Amino acid sequence: MLSYLIRRxxxxxxxxxxxxxxxxxxxxxxxxxxxxxxxxxxxxxxPAEKAKIVADLGxxxxxxxxxxxxxxxxLQGDLGYxxxxxxxxxxEIAPRIPITAKIALLALIFSVIAGVPLGVISAVRQNTxxxxxxxxxxxxxxxxxxFWLGLLILMAFxxxxxxxxxxxxxxxxxxxxxxxxxxxxxxxxxxSSALIMRLTRSSMLEVLRQDFVRTARSxxxxxxxxxxxxxxxxxxxxxxxxxxxxxxxxxxxxxVTETVFNIPGVARFLVEAxxxxxxxxxQNLVMFTATIVVVVNLIVDLIYMVIDPRxxxxx
Amino acid sequence: MAPVLxxxxxxxxxxxxxxxxxxxxxxxxxxxxxxxxxxxxxxxxGKTITALSLLRLVPMPPGEITSGSVKVDGTDLxxxxxxxxxxxxxxxxAMIFQEPMTALNPLLTVGKQIQExxxxxxxxxxxxxxxxxxxxxxxxxxxxxxxxxxxxxxxLSGGMRQRAMIAMALACRPKVLVADEPTTALDVTIQxxxxxxxxxxxxxxxxxxxxxxxxxxxxxxxxKRVCVMYAGRKVEEAPVEEIFGRPLHPYMQGLMNSIPRxxxxxxxxxxxxxxxxxxxxxxxxxNDLPPGCAFEPRCTRADARCKTQRPxxxxxxPDHIAxxxxx
Amino acid sequence: xxTTVSQDRPTKPSFFNEVFYLARRYPLxxxxxxxxxxxxxxxxxxxxxxxxxxxxxxxxxxxxxxxETHLLGADMMGRDVLSRIIHGARISLAVAVGATIMGSGLxxxxxxxxxxxGGWFDLxxxxxxxxxxxxxxxxxxxxxxxxxxxxxxxxIIAIAIPLVPTVARVIRSNVxxxxxxxxxxxxxxxxxxxxxxxxxxxxxxxxxxxxxLATAQLGSTILTEASLSFLxxxxxxxxxxxxxxxxxxxxxxxxxxxxxxxxPGLAISLVVFGSNLxxxxxxxxxxxxxxx
Numbered sequence: 001m002l003s004y005l006i007r008r009x010x011x012x013x014x015x016x017x018x019x020x021x022x023x024x025x026x027x028x029x030x031x032x033x034x035x036x037x038x039x040x041x042x043x044x045x046x047p048a049e050k051a052k053i054v055a056d057l058g059x060x061x062x063x064x065x066x067x068x069x070x071x072x073x074x075l076q077g078d079l080g081y082x083x084x085x086x087x088x089x090x091x092e093i094a095p096r097i098p099i100t101a102k103i104a105l106l107a108l109i110f111s112v113i114a115g116v117p118l119g120v121i122s123a124v125r126q127n128t129x130x131x132x133x134x135x136x137x138x139x140x141x142x143x144x145x146x147f148w149l150g151l152l153i154l155m156a157f158x159x160x161x162x163x164x165x166x167x168x169x170x171x172x173x174x175x176x177x178x179x180x181x182x183x184x185x186x187x188x189x190x191x192s193s194a195l196i197m198r199l200t201r202s203s204m205l206e207v208l209r210q211d212f213v214r215t216a217r218s219x220x221x222x223x224x225x226x227x228x229x230x231x232x233x234x235x236x237x238x239x240x241x242x243x244x245x246x247x248x249x250x251x252x253x254x255x256v257t258e259t260v261f262n263i264p265g266v267a268r269f270l271v272e273a274x275x276x277x278x279x280x281x282x283q284n285l286v287m288f289t290a291t292i293v294v295v296v297n298l299i300v301d302l303i304y305m306v307i308d309p310r311x312x313x314x315x
Numbered sequence: 316m317a318p319v320l321x322x323x324x325x326x327x328x329x330x331x332x333x334x335x336x337x338x339x340x341x342x343x344x345x346x347x348x349x350x351x352x353x354x355x356x357x358x359x360x361g362k363t364i365t366a367l368s369l370l371r372l373v374p375m376p377p378g379e380i381t382s383g384s385v386k387v388d389g390t391d392l393x394x395x396x397x398x399x400x401x402x403x404x405x406x407x408x409a410m411i412f413q414e415p416m417t418a419l420n421p422l423l424t425v426g427k428q429i430q431e432x433x434x435x436x437x438x439x440x441x442x443x444x445x446x447x448x449x450x451x452x453x454x455x456x457x458x459x460x461x462x463x464x465x466x467x468x469x470x471l472s473g474g475m476r477q478r479a480m481i482a483m484a485l486a487c488r489p490k491v492l493v494a495d496e497p498t499t500a501l502d503v504t505i506q507x508x509x510x511x512x513x514x515x516x517x518x519x520x521x522x523x524x525x526x527x528x529x530x531x532x533x534x535x536x537x538x539k540r541v542c543v544m545y546a547g548r549k550v551e552e553a554p555v556e557e558i559f560g561r562p563l564h565p566y567m568q569g570l571m572n573s574i575p576r577x578x579x580x581x582x583x584x585x586x587x588x589x590x591x592x593x594x595x596x597x598x599x600x601x602n603d604l605p606p607g608c609a610f611e612p613r614c615t616r617a618d619a620r621c622k623t624q625r626p627x628x629x630x631x632x633p634d635h636i637a638x639x640x641x642x
Numbered sequence: 643x644x645t646t647v648s649q650d651r652p653t654k655p656s657f658f659n660e661v662f663y664l665a666r667r668y669p670l671x672x673x674x675x676x677x678x679x680x681x682x683x684x685x686x687x688x689x690x691x692x693x694x695x696x697x698x699x700x701x702x703x704x705x706x707x708x709x710e711t712h713l714l715g716a717d718m719m720g721r722d723v724l725s726r727i728i729h730g731a732r733i734s735l736a737v738a739v740g741a742t743i744m745g746s747g748l749x750x751x752x753x754x755x756x757x758x759x760g761g762w763f764d765l766x767x768x769x770x771x772x773x774x775x776x777x778x779x780x781x782x783x784x785x786x787x788x789x790x791x792x793x794x795x796x797x798i799i800a801i802a803i804p805l806v807p808t809v810a811r812v813i814r815s816n817v818x819x820x821x822x823x824x825x826x827x828x829x830x831x832x833x834x835x836x837x838x839x840x841x842x843x844x845x846x847x848x849x850x851x852x853x854x855l856a857t858a859q860l861g862s863t864i865l866t867e868a869s870l871s872f873l874x875x876x877x878x879x880x881x882x883x884x885x886x887x888x889x890x891x892x893x894x895x896x897x898x899x900x901x902x903x904x905x906p907g908l909a910i911s912l913v914v915f916g917s918n919l920x921x922x923x924x925x926x927x928x929x930x931x932x933x934x
Contacts, residue, residue, distance in 0.1 A: 010896050011772075018773035026789050101824070139922075143861065143914035145868050148888065148907035151896065159899050211417040217433045218370055219483070220404035229431070233422045252780030271873050274788040286785060290776045309467040310421055332663075 001305075008301070010114075012294050016268050019290040020074075020283075027279050069110055070283065080280040093266060094260050100258070102181050104250055106187035107238040108243070115193040116239070119200025124227055126205065134197065141194030146253040149185040150260035157183075167263045170241075184261045188253040191311050210234075215240035236307060244300030248293045318345040319523040320369075320408075320491045325383035327361075334602040338364040338546045340578070341383070346491070346523040346540075353526045353538035355570070359598050361547040362527045366493045370410055371400055392504075406436040409484035413496040415476035419468040419546025429483045448478070451482040455512060474505035481512065488520055495527045510537050519561045520602070523565055527561055531574060535559065542587045543567050546609035549628065553635035563631050563642040565614045569594035608640070616641045650880075663926075665877035671923020677916025684728050692725035696882050702873045705899050715901035717890070723901065727909050730882040734913065735779045737798050737867045737877070745802035746856040749809025750821030754848070756810060760839050763812075783866055784875060793879045801866050805859055812855055852927050854895050857921035861914040868910050884910050898914040 073080055122134040126300035150166035157164055167180060207213065209229055216230045251267060266285065273281035305311050327339040339361045346352045354362045359424040367373045369385050371392060385392040389409050391399060412418040422426060429448035434441060445464075452460035455478040468476055478495060494513065498506040516535060517524055526537060527589060532540055534555065541558045543551040545567065562568045572592040596613035599605060607622040608614070614621065618640070626638045665672050686692055694712070700720030708715045714723040756767040774782065786800035820826065821844065829839045870876030871885030887906040895902050 013775055014769070015772050019776055022773060023785065026470050029789050107847060139918050140911065140915055141864075143918055145865055145888075145907065146913045147869065147872050147887070148903075151888065151903050151907065155900055155903060157898050159732070160496075163897075170653055211412060211414060212420040214372060215418045216420065217481075218372055218404055218410045220401045220406060220435060221431070222398075222401060224405060225431075230420050232422075234420070248776075248778040251778040254868070255784075259873065268681065271784065271875075274784055277788075277790055282788075283783070286777065286781065289781055291780065293776045295779065298806065300695065308422070313467060313470055 004305075005302075007269060008298055012298060015294055016287070020287055021067070021069060023283055023286045024070070027282060028063065040170065045056050058152055070280070073285070074287070079284045082278055082281050089280055092281065093269070093284065096264055096266040096269055099263060100254060100267050103185045103188065103258075103263070103265065104184035104247075104254060106181055107250060107253075108246070110185060110189040110242070111192035111246070114189075115196030116200050118193075118298060119197040120204055120227065120232060120235075122197065122201040123204030123208065124223075132290060138194035138197045141190050142198075144191070145256075146188055146191050147256035147260050149190055150257050153187055154260065167261065184257045184263060187260075188250060188257045189226050191253060192250060195246065195249075196239060196242070199236065201239050203236070204231060207231045207235040234290070237304065241300060244297040247296045251289055251292075267269070272289075316348070319348045319382075319388060320346040320525070321386040322369070323384045323386075325365065325368055326381045327364055328379055328611045329377045330379065331602070333454060336602045336605065337547050338367060338378075338601060340558075342544070342549050343383075344542050344549070344552065346525060347522050348490070349517060349521045350539045351526055351537050352540045352542060352554060353481075353528060353534040354542045355388055355531065355534055355599065356544035357529055359601070360544045361601075363495055363545050365493045365544070366410065366525065367528050369491075370404055370408060372410070376407065393586040403437070405432050405484075406487045407488040407489050408491040408493065409487075410493040410495065411480045411484045411497050414500050415473060415480050416468065416481060417477060421468055424465050424467055425471065425479045427605060429464075429479070429486050432483060433486050446536065447486065448482075451514070452479065454485075454516070455479070455482040457482075464517075473501055474508065476581055477501060477505075477509055478512065481509075481516070485516055485520065485522070489522065491525065492517075493525045493527070494558060496529070496575060497526075498533060499528070499530070506533070507536075513537070531559075543570075546604060547601055548609065550610070550637075550639070551637040552628075553632075556637050557632070561632070562635040563635065564610075565616055565641065566594070566610050569613075570642045599623060608638075633636050644692070668923040668934060669771065670919045671927070674916045674919025674921075674923065677912060678920055679914050681731055681916065684736060684928065685731040688732055692722075694722040694725045696725040696858045698727040705895070707899075714905045715899065716915055717887070717899075717902055718895070720737060723887075723905055726882045726887060727884065727895050727906060730884045730887065730906070731913075732866065732876055733794070733853050733881050733883050734910075736794070737801060738863045738900060740798040741805065741863045741867075742803040742856055742860050743860040744798065745805025746809050746852065746859065747801070750805040750848070750852055752806065753810035753813025754817055754845060757814040758836070758844065767810065767814075772809055774804065774807040777804075777810075779862070779866060780869055783870055784873070787870060787875050792875055794877055794881060797870060797876050801863050804866075805863070808898060809859070811850070812851060813848055816851055817844055820847050837866060838889045849914060852920065854925045854928060857917065857924055861917040861921070864910065864914050864917070 071081060077090070079085065079093075082089055082092055085092065118134055118138075122131045125131050154164060172194065213226060213231055216226045221230075254267035255271055257263075258265045259271065266288070270282065270285045270289075272278075273285060322345070323343045325339055326337070329336040329338055342365055343362075344352060344354075348581055354365065356362050364378075367391070368380055371380070371564060373380065380393060383393065387403065389392070389509070390403075390407075392403060392408070409640075425557045426445060426448045429451055430441065430444040433439065433447045435443035437444070439445075439447075449460045449464050452464055457463050457475055457478050463471065463475070463479075468479075471479065476586065481497075492513075497513070498509050501509060510533065513524065516522065524537075526533070528534060538555050541551075541553060541555050543564060545564075545566050550565050551558065551562070552584050553563075558567065559571070563569050567594070573594060575591055594613055599609055600610070605622075607610065607620075607624055608626055611617045611621045620640055624640075626635045626640045628638045630642045631639075672923055694711075698721065700716070703712065703716045703720035703722075705909060706712050706716040706720070712722050712724065714727065716722055717726070752767055756764045777785075783800045786803060787796055790796040790799065810884045824845060826839060829843050834842075867876055867883070867890075868885030872889040873882040874886070876885060877883040884906045888903065890902075
């Protein structure tokens with residue numbers, strides 16, 4: 001187990017290293033750097049001024065030097081400075097992370113609580129009208145752009161409650177604070193719950209075809225016991241693995257949802273940083289995202305290893 | 316001795332897009348306590364569906380038991396409600412399956428899988444059931460039963476898994492045990508052990524055993540009576556020595572002839588350098604059966620009547636029935 | 643074999659029987675196919691189908707409610723929403739088809755080569771795939787489109803590239819199992835070159851899962867394009883994009899002109915829905931275990 005862990009951690013480091021190089025180069029493909037943009041947008045025309053900015057930002061150094069500077073700093077906790085606000089990147093990102101994290105967590109919880117039971121029902125009542133209804137609903141959940149769902153929710157709020165849910169740093173009551181997070185979480189989580197519902201359904205159908213389900217019935221167990229004690233356990237294994245992959249999708253959904261609901265989270269911040277060509281910010285944010293995805297996948301794999309006795313006790 | 320299992324006129328069909336498949340037609344047999352009835356036939360003859368029908372485990376959307384009765388100790392299982400039937404399963408009639416690896420839940424310990432059945436039918440506490448489960452594992456001659464009960468199916472060998480399944484099936488001392496090809500997936504040496512085990516437990520508990528198999532060697536070792544099925548129908552039934560010594564139905568004769576033998580045995584002489592005998596042709600599709608005898612296309616002794624008129628089961632010799640115009 | 647008439651004659655499948663059988667068995671798939679066909683026809687014949695010119699502005703009709711002249715209303719510049727939606731189908735189709743073909747094609751080629759050749763080539767492709775898959779799809783598309791600059795072509799590229807590792811991985815595992823099959827060995831024994839074997843024998847057998855995969859990706863490419871355009875980093879003016887139509891109207895007009903929010907989003911959802919229905923039906927139809 002330990003050697004596996006070490007191997008995975010090394011692979012993780014390698015992957016993240018690859019990501020850092022990729023993002024670094026990708027941002028610098030197009031010629032014309034931040035200095036030009038900042039320069040032109042500020043309306044300055046003196047070349048000396050421009051040269052000074054370039055030197056200040058270290059843009060005159062050869063590429064590999066810029067890269068090592070960044071990575072070296074990263075490993076020591078210094079993420080560099082934002083081009084736009086000139087504040088340390090860490091200072092900009094840090095307060096935004098908990099906001100996004102809370103919404104993401106809520107969305108994940110919502111999608112599991114909604115997705116799994118509905119998937120089981122859909123499988124057990126295969127081909128009944130209820131099954132078709134659930135399948136069509138989940139399919140539409142997967143087909144709707146999550147930002148459109150967010151806009152529709154916004155519209156509903158305006159129409160029925162007369163207000164737009166505005167993000168408040170200090171919510172008045174717990175309920176207000178919860179709603180403020182729950183609404184965007186629902187918008188983002190709807191798609192994930194549809195995915196989990198479909199996966200649970202197909203996994204259950206697969207498991208219900210297996211021999212041991214017939215054996216369980218032959219022992220005289222009730223359908224409920226067969227479904228929940230026997231089939232569901234087995235069916236959930238692939239679902240757990242998928243949750244790891246879902247986290248990646250979730251981030252994409254968060255980007256647009258935070259934009260729609262005007263929430264100052266880290267996902268929306270990425271888009272803003274991209275728009276303003278704030279390279280240090282973009283680089284670090286992308287690294288952050290990749291790290292989260294990779295770490296979550298590792299955790300999910302470890303959980304899977306512990307849960308499945310075939311792997312835990314492999315002879 | 317009163318029969319423990321009385322099957323009468325059992326018919327099971329499947330509704331498929333290729334038409335109505337008559338998997339089991341008008342099958343009847345009885346088994347007494349402590350006896351073994353073997354049902355033999357090749358793949359597709361309906362023996363497995365017969366077995367599943369006894370426990371009403373046939374998937375009901377495409378399948379349907381259309382007629383007949385299955386009486387265990389006088390109670391007709393086919394007339395019971397779903398919940399009443401569930402009470403019967405495991406407590407009065409149980410089944411063991413062919414492939415023990417896939418027939419056991421990989422995520423539950425072996426002990427737990429036996430335990431849940433005991434709790435369900437005997438309504439005792441988990442602790443009592445756990446002890447019973449370990450006891451049963453000991454009974455089926457699994458060494459270190461306490462440790463094994465806490466292990467998962469994949470940690471046991473094939474033979475041990477089959478023993479565990481037997482332990483599970485007999486944990487509540489059912490009156491009838493249906494065994495669907497219990498040794499087919501096992502090594503020959505393990506086969507013998509498992510058959511011995513079933514025999515010993517049968518003697519101890521007085522269980523009636525319905526043994527489904529296509530292996531005549533297994534039949535010879537374990538059965539008291541033999542029932543031969545072909546294309547969904549029973550075509551011959553007799554005590555084991557009688558049917559092996561004097562098979563009447565051409566299909567059974569063909570089966571006996573096709574057993575490769577070195578030297579001669581059992582009264583059917585086969586010279587050492589003769590070709591292996593086979594039954595030519597294949598089983599007819601069960602949704603397109605001919606009006607006459609189903610075996611007629613492959614039969615060497617068939618005549619015109621066999622083609623148009625289906626022979627009924629008739630007593631051709633003492634305690635020996637067969638469905639054949641030529642017998 | 644006997645030739646007498648029996649009671650339960652099985653139905654012999656003729657061509658029409660098969661077609662009706664398919665329609666009855668996969669009604670949802672047929673519904674999806676109908677939606678997709680409508681979408682494609684709208685895209686191809688937009689100029690004929692659209693009632694008005696999608697680009698012409700009309701100050702007097704600004705924010706007009708749905709009416710006879712503007713069936714789905716008009717936007718803040720007086721442009722007809724229905725016509726813009728119909729023309730937007732072109733963009734969505736172009737991006738979806740372009741990105742899917744490019745991404746799946748490249749992915750399949752890499753997967754095929756990676757699985758078949760193995761060795762260090764395979765190792766490198768795998769590591770690079772892992773790097774790419776550690777980023778969410780939208781993030782990768784965003785970064786690519788940001789670095790290349792917003793244009794129709796760049797949007798297609800930005801959406802195609804994240805597809806590559808997913809497709810490559812699936813094709814690769816397919817190829818790995820196919821490679822061990824006896825018919826490949828037989829081909830080698832006849833002296834066929836590796837390349838010919840790969841193309842003539844292995845590739846056709848990966849086609850079915852590839853088609854299913856590509857159809858599944860179609861929906862996600864449309865959604866990604868919509869998201870990119872919504873964020874302002876996708877398809878630029880003057881091309882009408884459903885996603886951008888939603889971003890232009892988002893905050894200010896939610897209250898006053900809901901039709902600007904409802905209809906473009908509905909268009910996106912319907913098309914993706916149709917493509918998913920078709921994809922599902924296709925997957926069920928090609929899954930050998932579903933056959934009787």
